[in-house]
Structure formats: structure tokens, C-alpha cells
Amino acid sequence: MNNTYDVIVVGARVAGSPTAMLLARIGYRVLLLERARFPRDTLSTLLIHQPGGALLKRWGVLPEVVATGCPPIDRVSYTVADVRLEGCSWAVDGVRTAFAPRRYLLDPVLVQAAVDSGAEFRDESTVLDLVFDGDRVTGVRVRTGGTEYTVRAPLVVGADGMRSTVAARVGAPFETEEPKLTCAFYTYWSDLPQRFRLHEAPGSWVGTIPTNGGATLVGAYFPQHRFGQLRGHGLEALLSAVEHTAPELREEMVGGRMLERLHGTGDQRNFFRRAAGPGWVLVGDAGHHKDSITARGITDAFRQVQLLVDCIGDGVHEPQRLSDALSRFAALRHDMLVTDYRNTLATAALAAGKHQIELLRAIGSSAELTDRYFSAMSGACPADEFVTPELLDLMASS
């Protein structure tokens, strides 16, 4: 085995595989390491918003994702109290729909795209530690099967998720960290209308997302402080939340059946970690994690990947250029994600108040504003361009 590469990427899901793919396309020798044996599902619902789809299209992998059979999602409804919005996000670069492929289908498509682009992929390969030269990361210590070995590269990318080993080993500090806000439970159901629907009531949030094989994901979010009480009773909690928050959905579920065991988590952290240092960089959940209620993790991982690769360009072998590129990535990553991070924390508080409901009522009176609202949710409309003179007039007259 030749154990010297240009870049080592740790973690081969929505952050790691596209990073490996794009860097390999530049011409780098890239090693993509993954602890799990692929294909393997992961704890996550599935929604890829329009900006994420647009990046898949730009990278040339959208046709493979569509070929998994996940239905295109071109409408969304959001019901809170007596207000119901129905519309669709704006298109991004010609991608009009969202997609929700099962992760055991999506993630292997991305790995294959990385391999087809020239990256070397090793699954069942756990990064145990990093190798340093002074304070500079120069490689990783890996175990594949029963064999431990060292691999070296001028850049190690930690795409290894919220509990990142790379972040832990370099001691990447938290730049921002907020308390956990929600817990979530979800499963897959048969024979439901294949529609993307969101329902909110004080203290709970219920959603359906159509996915592969005619199945529909049914999920519910609750305040974090209820996790201790709900864990072990997640299915009852989910069904009860549906009953109270979306009674018509509960009736529809009677005609179908649960297709898979319940999944759930109370560990949804909210943070930015330092993004980079000498010889290392974090991308995806490893560097920035937020509550999944706004379903932005996959799309934002793709956006981070594109930003990182644009910053690095062909500068990996020039230490000063690489250092400047990683600093630029760190600054731009923060600017790109911080507003949506704040909005996610606000949504995850699960406390739609009177003022917010009146705002939604005003938005719902205009199809244009409704689509703008869903575009802000998807990321197609920058959050700071969401408020328009028309909306201010409507609010003033209500």
C-alpha cells in the first residue's frame, strides 16, 4: 500500500464523499475513509432542499439520485393554529423540486461518484488518531479489519459527523454553542398521500416527507426537556402528537402500516466549532451542527463542501496558500450559515407565538409571499431578503 495522499477525508456521507469527489476531480490523490460498512442507513430524515439539489445537479450526480426513485417534491404545506400555507420554494439553478432519498440509497451514490472521480474509498476503516508534526496534522492512524497503519497527507478533512474524532484530536474549540432544544422520533408509513406536510402546535411539530418505494416518513419533534420521559415510549409519543397536531393525518395512517422500527434522538446539538487549523479542516456536521427541525443538514453540508473546495483550489501543496484558503473557508462558512442557524434555533424553540401566527396569516394571503416564505425555509431566498415592502404593508394593515 502506498500510504501517502494529497488529501485524506474522514467520513463518507453527505459531507465527506462530495469533498473527496470534487478534490479528486481537481487532480488530487484522495483517500476517503469510512468506519461503517456501506451501504448503511443513518439516523436522519431525508429532505434535500432546492439549493442542495442544485449542487447535486452541478456535480452531475442528480440523475443518479433521481434514479433511486425518490419522488420529486414540488409542494409543501405548513399548518399552525388556524393558518395553513401551501406553496413551493423557488427553483435554484433550474432545480424546482426538493428530494428525499433514503440515506442508504443517497450515500452510496455519493461514494460511487467520488470513486468514479478517482478517489480511493475504504469502508470499515476507522480513524483512531491523528499524526502530528509539531502542531501540524500530517496524517491519520487507521484500523481496517485487524490491521492498524498510518496514512499521510498535507490535508486531513474531518467529515466525520457531530461527534468528530478529527475535531476531538485537534481540540477544535466551540466558537458558539447553544443548548439542545428538541428531541425527534420518526418512522416510515405505507399508503399515505405522498405529500410534504408540516404541522405545528405549541410544544410539537409533525411532518410527513414522501420517499422511495411509496413510503412516507412520519416524524415528530418535542421539546428537549421531554426526552427523558418520552424515550422508550417514542411511538406512543409520535402517534399522540400526530393525533393532536394533525388529526387528519392520524386518520390516514389507520389505512396504512408502519414499515420500519421507530428511530429517535435527543442528542441534537447546536454549535459552530473552529473550522480549520494547520493541516486540518472540518466540514459538515463535524464543524457545524444544528437542530434537524429545519432539515438543513444535508443541504448545508453540500454548500460547505462547495465552499471548501472553491477555497482550496489547487493550493494543497503550498503551505501558505493552504493556510490562507482554510482561513477564508472558516470566515465564509460562518457568514454563509449563521443566519439560518439563528432561524433554526428559533424554530426549534417550538413556541410559535401570537405575533408569528399573525405574520404567517399575512403571508398566507399572498401566493407570492407564501412561496417566498418556503424559499426562505429551503435557503433559495436569503433569510435577510425575506421581508418585503408588501409583507410590511400587510402586517401594518392587519
Ligand SMILES: Cc1cc2nc3c(=O)[nH]c(=O)nc-3n(C[C@H](O)[C@H](O)[C@H](O)COP(=O)(O)OP(=O)(O)OC[C@H]3O[C@@H](n4cnc5c(N)ncnc54)[C@H](O)[C@@H]3O)c2cc1C
Ligand atoms: C433526526 C434527524 C433528522 C434529520 N433530518 C434531516 C433532513 O430531513 N434533511 C437534512 O438536510 N438533514 C437532516 N438531518 C441532518 C443530517 O442528517 C446531517 O446534517 C448530515 O447527515 C450530516 O452529514 P455528515 O456527512 O456531515 O456527517 P454524518 O452523516 O454524521 O457522517 C459522518 C460519517 O463519518 C463516519 N465516521 C465517524 N467517525 C469516524 C472515524 N473515526 N473514522 C472513520 N469514519 C468515521 C461515520 O461512520 C459516518 O458515516 C437530520 C438529523 C437527524 C438526527
